[in-house]
Amino acid sequence: MTQFLLRILDILLAAIGLVVTSPILFVLMIIGFLDTGSPLFRQERVGKNQIPFILVKFRTMNVDTASVASHLASSSSITKFGHFLRRTKLDELPQLWNVLKGEMSLVGPRPSLFNQQELVNERSKLGVLTFRPGITGLAQVNEIDMSTPYLLAETDKKMLDGMSVIAYFKYIFMTVAGKGSGDRVG
Template sequence: MIRLLDFFFSLLGLLLGFPILLLLMIIGLFDTGYPIFCQKRVGRNSKPFILVKFRTMKKDTASVASHLASADAITPFGRFLRRTKLDELPQLWNVLKGEMSLVGPRPCLFNQEELISEREQRGVLTARPGITGLAQVNDIDMSTPRLLAETDQKMLENLTVGAYFKYIFMTVAGKGAGDRVPGKD
């Protein structure tokens, strides 16, 4: 049922949001020269996939988790995208393709070994990664791997259609800080 909802809402979001996506892409082109950011992430069953987002940092920024990134790397437009969570919109493509869900554990980088280990122990990596979830609406990010993995596990064990819509609504309503970068919020 969740996969059907993911497919429907991601397709609807991409179709209705196309003008916004196009506008953000054009502004991003002027901001960084490369508005789309693609990065290999840990997917379902630890398989790699390419996550697509709007670029919020300067082009040559090191590929590290947001909490380890330099605050100076974020562009002014990137700060706006992160604050409004619009940087996540291109991930609807990942959801449509079945690589992600609208609700699930945020996909991490392969170099985040402690988080991967914590998630493996709790069976979290058997689920599709998501755009939002329980951890995100409660401001729990990848800087606390154990707490994040425990929260992801709790969410997955209690994920119902009602909870799915609750996390999406809370995210759209502005709950949660998104990916934090020290010194810039």
């Protein structure tokens, strides 16, 4: 029942979020276009049950940056506007579309790349990959990123084992309030 209720909350909150933030999304798209010529970043990620999906974010790095985990990318790849987007977490807003489509949840383990095999293996062993990936969660608010795969998988498992409607809103509010700094960049 909890999973069903959380999915209903995902749909409602993502739809409301997209409507309410649509003027902001529009402005960020224009600025992003002026910044890199390609405001949206699309990348294949590991979804629920290891089914691939295309994650959508605002682009924070130069267009020619290698498609690797953030902690492996060079910090010099981040644009000035990208720094702003990452600091404010506004780069994550387009993922509300992924939530609405059912590929993600607002709260869950951050979706990894398929080439992050150590993380995929650890999450698979712990059953984490049987859940929808999320925009935020326990690891994100505690600044645990994909550079520590075992710790991240353990933290994801702990979050999922204790997931409730109260925990769901707690992680969302902590993220909106600025807890956590997002993925570290090389």
